[in-house]
Amino acid sequence: MGPKAGRGGRHVMGKSIGLIGLGNIGAHFGTRLLAAGYELMVYDRDPAAMERLVDKGGRRAESARALASQVEIVMLCLPIPTVVASVANEVADGGAVRIVLDLSTTGPSVTKEVAAMLDRRGITFVGAPVSGGTVAAEKGTLSIMPAGPEATVAEVEPYLRVLGKNIFYLGTDPSLGQTMKIINNTLYATSLVASCEALVYGVKAGLDSKTMLDVLNVSSGRSFATLERIPQCALDRSFPVRFTTELLHKDVKMCLDEAEKIGVPMIVNPVARQFLAFAISQGDGDKDNVYPIRHIEHWAGVQFGRKPDA
Template sequence: MHVGFLGLGQMGAAIAERLQASGTRLHVYDPNEVALAPFVVRGAVDEASPRAVADAAEIVFACLPDAAVSERVAEEVAQGGAVRIYVEMSTIGSPALGRIAGRMHDRGITVLDCPVSGGPKGARAGTLTVIVAGPPPARDTVRPLLQQIGRSVFEVGDQPGQAQLMKLVNNLINAANMATAFEALVLGAKGGLDPAQMVDVINVSTGRNSATQDKVPKSVLTGSFDYGASLATMLKDVVLGLAEAEARDVPMWVHGSVEQLWRFGAQQGLGRADFTALIKVLEGWAGVEVRARPPS
């Protein structure tokens, strides 16, 4: 079976590497020739456009930066002659996903809504969480490929858009965890507590969360700020999550404040920075850094 892959950025490339390593015959497209080169060297077919990928592959994956790009690419893919299943891995929100699914349905193409969680490092390690929604026959067809990508594959429904909502629920919690952990750690550092010891205490206590257990030790205490996702991407997902809440008349008092902090970070020029760099905004206000102290 020939499989297409559109979008070889940080996340897309890592996912496509997993598929290619498993022996999948890939047809790839990305406007960045540098991103394409390693895949072509390993035997992938470099196609000239999304339409060309859809003319060559029955299953096409897309991992793209935002809803506007996703919808534009989907318009091209819908004209393809071979594609029968379109796997949208981008986090774009359920309204955009619904428009794509409707367009594909008109052309006899089934859409699987399939965002992932775990970042590029998780993708390369094969430990992603894969969230998928769509018609069961298409899920059955694509499931072996998804199992090559992720350790946990959750099938959350038959309707495209449900997986988008699940991903955004997760990312709203993730964004809030990071914001509150960063704020509290800055407070402790300002009061003279050892940052690394604070994290050790928290991680065996009730305040622990994914930020304190993973992101802070790896990318904040070390000062590397290289966890693997941009601040702008997190802000995008928070905004999409709040839009889902507004559409359903769900009040989001806490996450409204969380969105303001992430937006302020982007306005301070950190949009392209790693999302762990958000703590620098809080550190700047307090005049302190949350970093591991050198050994005495």
């Protein structure tokens, strides 16, 4: 069921919705939901982030609990699992909420804990992590991986269709979407680090940076790192922050920890985690995850790409 026309041409749903977490990704979620005509209540600890969505038509909540006391469906877009768990506990105290839709990368273990806690309070939980970065979030072309009770996922699907293009239902266990997400991010991290090493080698051997990407991206060595992230960030040396090194490291570590819990060996992926950990130790935690290519360049004595005016 989609939105229906309300007063002043605005669309309203039979169900009220709220969004907690208005950072780099969450701000785009709020903007898209408002642009689609949904009535939306918003909350973020950062008043400026909240004000940007209020200016676009969102209703301000004074706290997570206050929001959950006024809306039936609460969406979470938060940075780390501990924050998701903490906010979910606040939300559970709200008197109106009946569905929590987690769009964060929370990981399987914490997702199971949160789902069980909410279930005891009579609230249904859907884990629906997203992939594609800030550009895809702005355009509404994200991949979304919902998991939870089938009827509940069907109920929230109209909202997911506003936020993303590729929706993959992964089963009734809310943790399965999270498992898929951390697998995805770990594969991205490992391919990114490997690509950075190989491209810096190519530069030192005498190859042109852009030509290498052109060849790779029509050949078997291509990946999201070579198709999107390295061209967007490193080729022109701009390094805009799309997804931080710290957050990527968090996801890889989570994947390795979860794999170890169920007895799956990981041999190659830990090297990517170690490199990201090194980069964080050098002050790159809040920088985009492509930025650490600079360490490889420093060790090699060359630079990949160049500024447009260089």
